[in-house]
Amino acid sequence: MTEWTKICNVTDIPHLGARVVQTAQGDIAVFRTNGDAVFALHDKCPHKGGPLSQGIVAGKTVTCPLHGWKIGLETGNADAPDEGHTPCLQTKTDDAGMVWLSLSGVPAC
């Protein structure tokens, strides 16, 4: 059974932007795409640990602000030829527009 934690309203996250959630397991970056899909990744680029939450979001990727690696929001994987992975968390948005995060459940990727 997945335990869900309420984070914020989806509108609290800018379109093509992110918010940082402080958790016991470190900072989590919660992204919102233009289509209002929400994704959560550890806020650490697999390259040099840059804060992905600060990157530019386009489609379903974020570009790390430090050295420009592109990380897939759905997969947590770096775009080839770069190689690396950032763990993702499961998210859901309820009918009221609240975003929920699964902190303890199975990683989404």
Next chain:
Amino acid sequence: MKRMKLVMVGNGMAGVRTLEELLKLAPDMYDITVFGAEPHANYNRILLSPVLAGEQTIQDIMLNDVDWYSDNGITLHLNKKIVNIDRLKRTVTASDGMVVGYDRLIMATGSNPFILPVPGKDLPGVIGYRDIADTDAMIDAAKVYKHAVVIGGGLLGLEAANGLKLRGMDVTVVHINEWLMERQLDKPSAKLLQKSLEDKGLKFLLQKHTAELVQGESGRVCAVKFKDGDVIPADIVVMAVGIRPNTALAESAGIHCNRGIVVNDTMQTYDPRIYAIGECVNHRGIAYGLVAPLFEMAKVAANHLAEFGIARYVGSVTSTKLKVTGIDLFSAGDFTGGDNYEEILLSDPVGGVYKKIVIKDNKIAGAVMYGDTVDGAWYFQLLREGRDVSDIRDHLMFGQSHVGDLGHQGQNRAAAMTDEMEICGCNGVCKGTVVKAIKEKGLFTLEDVRKHTKASSSCGSCTGLVEQLLATVLGGDYSEAPKNKSMCGCTDHTHAEVRAAIRDQKILSIPDVMSTMAWRTPNGCASCRPALNYYLISSWPGEAKDDPQSRFINERAHANIQKDGTYSVIPRMFGGQTTPDELRRIADVADKYAIPTVKVTGGQRIDLLGVKKADLPGVWQDLGMPSGLAYGKALRTVKTCVGSEWCRFGTQDSTKLGVDIEKALWKMWAPHKVKFAVSGCPRNCAEAAIKDVGIIGVDSGWEIYIGGNGGIKTEVAHFFVKLKTDVEVMEYSAAFLQLYREEGFYLERTVHYLARVGMDYIKQRVLEDEAGRKVLYERMLFSVQNETDPWLDRTEGGVGKHEFEMLTA
């Protein structure tokens, strides 16, 4: 949706590149089947010469192995020649009787070596030079036999001859013309080339007509007989007198051919379901044999196969390099000259250096270089851009010294470097690593090298070296940056086209630009979005709305991100002046927020490093100083010397002018960062000669210099104008910057903008056109009046509050 069937006849570089491009655009659109007549998957045909020379192996030059096809769901049939196309039934038939249907067909049948129609042409030991089988035949022959004759003194013939020589054979090159490589070289440079090759042990027979290939007792060729009666021994004869597009299959299917399969600008043949690509094609009357144009064709064909329908191929200008180790040769464009052409010539036959630049109507029409080809890429770029070179004509011959000066021990010739020497000082990439990646990973472009090795991907000062390596390893076949480079992978439009559309069609938002100009990606990418945002707000100040999510984090957070995710804060100090009160506040802020490092910057201000993002609004509020915009593509500093108010040598009040300029312009955004300096006398203590705008006081007024740069490649600013009053200085320099703001491409510094448009143009717009200058100046004032102090906005008005507040869970 049912997938369409795509069949490709031919499995060479151009065809497979088309598939790669297509898979990028529309991975699920087609079921793809490929027929290759050779038993090999896709290999790098242009590297056959190094294989023959023993410098590389077949394994080294494979581009896509068999696994690549299966990984991408492509059915590959090797060793199967297609013998028939039925255009009515839309099927192809292979030599073994296999029949496959298609919805779209790509003809990528390449070319065949032209074989001279002389007696004996079919004897064993007589071959062309085209594929792995030919290469193997030469390698085998070199093990057993002694005498090799290469007929044809062109690029391919010389590479074959060099390889056979290195394999221990006694090689004679027979050539019908007066000098070698007459399509790429003029006589003097060809003679230098011939001499170097003779020094390597090759023999040449020029202006010789082959009459017959003589059969020996073993049944194999044993000699070549010429029309003048001479006979030379030959155990192997390589015919390298040219290639002919392979059109037999297309012709048999009734597709219009004329020395190549005739295609339109979308690479479509006479039958709209059938595309043709590569060396088998005749496009606008030209059949290309080099890889760079073929790859451009591949992009276009893929675009149409993916039903994007927006790309056109309009032909290519090609350049040539000979892949013979130790020989430096470059040729591009029309180098023969004649009436209406002018030539600039540098000839040093003893030193083995020859350079000729051919100019027509103040533009480079062609160039031939031998011995020193460092600047070949630059001339080729000027040629393709059609740039007016009248302003640089006096030093054109001496080159651009295109390579940056820093980070690679001052080296500017890649060929002279050893494998262990560092090419890229930012990312620590050695020459050997770059060369290995080009060979093993099959890289062709600067972008490829940047992605795979990171070399030249940071500051870019080693770009010239990397391009030289590409040219050395791949010969003239590497794809140089195309003449009109698209903004990024999201679009085929150039920066210039996008700027023009935003201005002419009054586009006011990023989504509107993307829909108007048919962007391929839903939200662009981290390269194009910041550029579009800048183009919009600079073209339509007060009307287009700034989009923070399309700005790099530094401009969104109004602070400079550091490697550990903290930020730096640099408050503005107009003209580098501060007060005891400001200094006290800075000290208090550093204490209160436990800021670890306080540093004086090179731009005469103070940097607070290691500030947590959440602390930024508090730091700004407590400082009570305006933003220094040290994080922005904007006006950074106006560096000043103390000037006539204190200095015993000062002739002008440089500090006051600097403060006035900074106060007037500090809120402007620009294509890239902009730095000013004002010195009060020609001693120039403010180092104005390396700034975007440098102002130097003289007794009778001010001298203005523009387009300087103190970074990667030091560039001394160019004298622009001399003025009398402070008011004039303000108007002229602001007008120049406004022109740059309106016309510069995103991330193009003034030095590069100036190089692109030329000083004459800027003088005409700002100096000669008085009314135009005043309009530019007014537009600058109008656009900065709309801007506010970003720090004050965020401390008082709560702009972008979400940016600095964390959530908890």
